[in-house]
Amino acid sequence: MNQTISKQSGNPSYSLMTVILFWCGLVILTSMYITIPLADVFTQAFQISPGEAAWIGSSFSLCYALGCLLYGPFSDRYGRKVFLAASIVGLTLVTVAIGFVDSFYGLIVLRGVQGLIAAAFAPISLVYAGEMFPPHKRLTALGFISSGLLMAGIVGQVFSGLVNEYWGWHEIFFILGVVYGITAVIVIRFLPKDELHRPKENVLLKFKQMAGLLKQTQLLLAFAITFVLLLSLVGMYTVLGSYLSSAKFGLSAQTILSIRAAGIAGMLLSPFSGRIAQRLGMAAVLRGGLALGSVGLLALGLNPGLPVIVLMSVIFVAGIALVTPVVISIVSQLGGSARGSAISFNAFILFLGASTGPLLALKLLKTENYPLSFGILGAIIFAGFLVSLLLKLPSRGPVKSEQVSAVPAE
Numbered sequence: 001m002n003q004t005i006s007k008q009s010g011n012p013s014y015s016l017m018t019v020i021l022f023w024c025g026l027v028i029l030t031s032m033y034i035t036i037p038l039a040d041v042f043t044q045a046f047q048i049s050p051g052e053a054a055w056i057g058s059s060f061s062l063c064y065a066l067g068c069l070l071y072g073p074f075s076d077r078y079g080r081k082v083f084l085a086a087s088i089v090g091l092t093l094v095t096v097a098i099g100f101v102d103s104f105y106g107l108i109v110l111r112g113v114q115g116l117i118a119a120a121f122a123p124i125s126l127v128y129a130g131e132m133f134p135p136h137k138r139l140t141a142l143g144f145i146s147s148g149l150l151m152a153g154i155v156g157q158v159f160s161g162l163v164n165e166y167w168g169w170h171e172i173f174f175i176l177g178v179v180y181g182i183t184a185v186i187v188i189r190f191l192p193k194d195e196l197h198r199p200k201e202n203v204l205l206k207f208k209q210m211a212g213l214l215k216q217t218q219l220l221l222a223f224a225i226t227f228v229l230l231l232s233l234v235g236m237y238t239v240l241g242s243y244l245s246s247a248k249f250g251l252s253a254q255t256i257l258s259i260r261a262a263g264i265a266g267m268l269l270s271p272f273s274g275r276i277a278q279r280l281g282m283a284a285v286l287r288g289g290l291a292l293g294s295v296g297l298l299a300l301g302l303n304p305g306l307p308v309i310v311l312m313s314v315i316f317v318a319g320i321a322l323v324t325p326v327v328i329s330i331v332s333q334l335g336g337s338a339r340g341s342a343i344s345f346n347a348f349i350l351f352l353g354a355s356t357g358p359l360l361a362l363k364l365l366k367t368e369n370y371p372l373s374f375g376i377l378g379a380i381i382f383a384g385f386l387v388s389l390l391l392k393l394p395s396r397g398p399v400k401s402e403q404v405s406a407v408p409a410e
Contacts, residue, residue: 012192014137018144020191021125024084025148026155027179028091028121031114032061032354033156034172036237037257041169046104050365054358059108060115061234061355067119068347069210075120080128080194081187087120088184096177099170122149122351123344126328130339131194140271146325147270153233154263154317161257210341219334219342221391225290226327226346227353228384233320234357235364235377236297237263240313243370249306262310266317273325283393286326290385293319297378301371319381330393 035042035057042053075083094117098110129141163172213219237260244251244259251259269276277285296316300309328346335342364373 012132014133014141016190017132017192018137018141020186021129021141022144022148024088024121024183024187025125025145026152027176027183028088028118029149029152030156030159031091031095031118031176032057032064032351033153033234033237034160034176035060035111036234036358037157037161037241037253037260038164038169039238039241041164042104042107045169046107048104051359051362052104054362055108056104056111057358058355059112060118061351063112063115064119065348065351065355067116068123068344068351071120071124071344073210073341073344075124075127080124080131081191083120083124084128084191085184085188087117088180088187090117092177092180092184095173095180099173099177119347119351123347126343126347127340128194130332132192140274142328143271143274143325146273146328147267147321150233150270150317150321150324151264151267153230153237154260154267157237158257158261161253161260165253209338210345213335213338213342213345216334218392219331221387222327222331222334223346223349224387225286225323225384225391226331226349227356228380229320229324229327229353230350231353231357231360232293232297232377232381233317234354235361236300236313236316236374238358238361239364239370239373239377240300240309242365244309246370259310259313263313263317266314266319267321269318270321270325273322274329276322277326277329281393282326282330283388283391285322286330286391286393287385287388289319289322289326290381290388291319292316292322294378294382294385295319297374297381299378301373301375301378303371330391 038056039050039053042048042056043050046053071083071087091114094110094114098107098114101107101110125145126142129138129145133141160169160172163169163175240259241256243249244256245253273285273289280288293316296312296314296319299312300316304312328343331342331346332339361373361377364376367373
């Protein structure tokens with residue numbers, strides 16, 4: 001299945017498709033991060049411990065990770081757009097339902113369902129881009145999709161913080177439900193349908209193929225790097241929020257939100273990661289991004305002043321933004337004929353890290369030692385850098401666009 005759709009009722013607008021996929025990644029993944037600034041709100045509202053409150057976020061990301069394993073094989077059989085559209089419609093309904101919940105356990109269950117439904121986007125959109133975009137446009141598409149996924153980590157926190165401050169946490173889900181409803185209409189109306197011929201393979205064979213990926217050492221190394229990306233991103237912002245509100249700084253919620261928002265500047269590198277990799281090679285961008293991220297986090301552990309904290313958080317985010325699209329490309333390349341399954345499993349690992357991040361951060365916060373907490377998170381990213389040295393990648397020279405493409409269809 002190597003063809004790229006070039007015509008469907010005329011020439012598709014690749015720019016419009018890119019914008020839609022970016023928007024979907026941004027708003028869908030926003031749901032994963034909206035609970036990070038609300039830990040104290042949930043603790044007081046439900047009279048629970050901070051550890052219990054963390055599960056409101058982790059239930060989403062854990063179910064999201066599990067869902068990433070499910071949708072890829074089914075979309076291989078039945079098509080990409082149908083799953084993308086159906087998942088956003090389902091996401092609209094469950095998100096609105098969450099707005100009516102007043103039970104802690106009900107919230108955890110529905111957040112899990114929300115994550116399971118939302119999981120259709122990440123793996124399917126990457127494969128969809130690989131099938132629908134010509135090779136010379138795939139790099140840009142992948143960069144913008146990854147940028148949306150990463151930017152959601154900051155936009156979600158800022159959005160939920162602002163809405164909660166003025167209207168309360170229930171309204172966060174009502175507003176998101178409306179946004180998802182509009183997004184579903186946009187996807188159904190404007191995103192071209194993938195009309196590739198799909199062999200009627202047994203879906204179970206796809207899952208067996210996914211299990212076989214675990215026997216490939218180089219892929220396991222790439223998955224290890226993937227795991228630390230969102231783990232460190234979510235962990236850093238969880239610790240940072242507590243740090244900035246502590247006695248040392250005592251910042252207001254509005255000021256903390258503005259500092260979180262500053263990280264968006266670092267996210268702007270993500271759409272250009274593929275093009276940078278074409279010039280410098282994937283190895284250089286991968287290792288350089290991981291080094292940048294570890295420097296940012298380790299510097300936060302040196303107990304700097306507020307201006308340095310803002311700068312180092314942006315540097316850290318920039319490193320993550322550079323690495324994420326490149327890791328996806330590396331997994332696609334190493335996956336060979338099982339690229340689709342490799343990308344789905346990579347998405348599972350990525351969001352498994354996201355579910356682990358807040359739990360680890362809470363363990364670290366119990367030490368009440370913020371420099372140590374940032375230092376440990378920085379050491380985790382640095383471990384990812386060391387793992388990247390074991391990956392067998394070209395160290396220099398440009399990379400062909402086909403090599404760095406999103407997910408060439410199987």
